[in-house]
Amino acid sequence: MGRIHGQQKDSLGILGQTYFPGFESALDICSLKDVFKAFSAKLWWQFHTCSNLWTQYMRAKYCNGQISHTIITKPHDSSTWKRIISGRDKTGQQIRWRIGKGELLLWHDAWLDDEPLVNSFPEFSHSMIKVNYFFCENEWDVDKLKSVLLAIIIDEILKVRISYTQEDLAYWALTFDGEFTIKSAWELLRQR
Structure with a gap:
């Protein structure tokens, strides 16, 4: 037993409650549910931005040539896959890309x-x-762009520099250095 704000509290009972910012910071603890969400966000970040054996396996097993941004989980899917997809929407909104070879999905x-x-x-x-479908000799192919996009958007695209010798680079919009952090994901996803 302990005291919080002058009242006696059962410390184990407190851990099961929903926390609010003032209460959270006073005790320097956070909801395990929110921490779980932050780690789920990290799984989506890794799935979406890395090209390694694990991501290749997960794409082959669950995406079947479909766009991972639009996949809906099925009842028989693994809990890990369901967890990855649960973090997709809010996490995906914070992922930005710098174009290199243009292996990104245009849309x-x-x-x-x-x-x-x-x-x-x-x-x-x-x-x-x-994106690289719209490249021609390491430059933007304006004719191809005109076949699908409005002039105002093409003008913006033409300002984007192509670094064809480099890989596309993902960065996390919520941190100064662009690196994904559990803390920034937790801040994004926690219940308030």
Whole structure:
């Protein structure tokens, strides 16, 4: 037993409650549910931004050539996959890209602005076309861009530099250095 704000409390009973910012900081603890969400966000970050054996396996097993941004979990899917997808929406909104080789999805990855182009062009929600489809000799292919996009958007795209010799680079919008952190994900996802 202990005292909080002058009242006697059962310390184990407190851990099961929902926490609010003032209460949280006073005790320097956080909800395990919120920490779990932050680690789920890290799984989505790794799944979406890394190209390693694990991500290749998960894509082959669960995506079947579909866009991971739109996949709906099935009852027989693993708890890990369901956890990855549960962190997708809010986490995905914080992932930005710098174009290198252009292996990104043109419509679904946030490489031009703070949100993917599909938000403005929902008719392309099933398109898996990559950014580099619109490259020609390491430059933007303006004719191809004109075939699908408005002039105002093309003008913005032409300002984006292509670094064809480098990999596409993901960065986390919630940290100064662009590195994903559990703390920043927790701040994003915690219940208030």
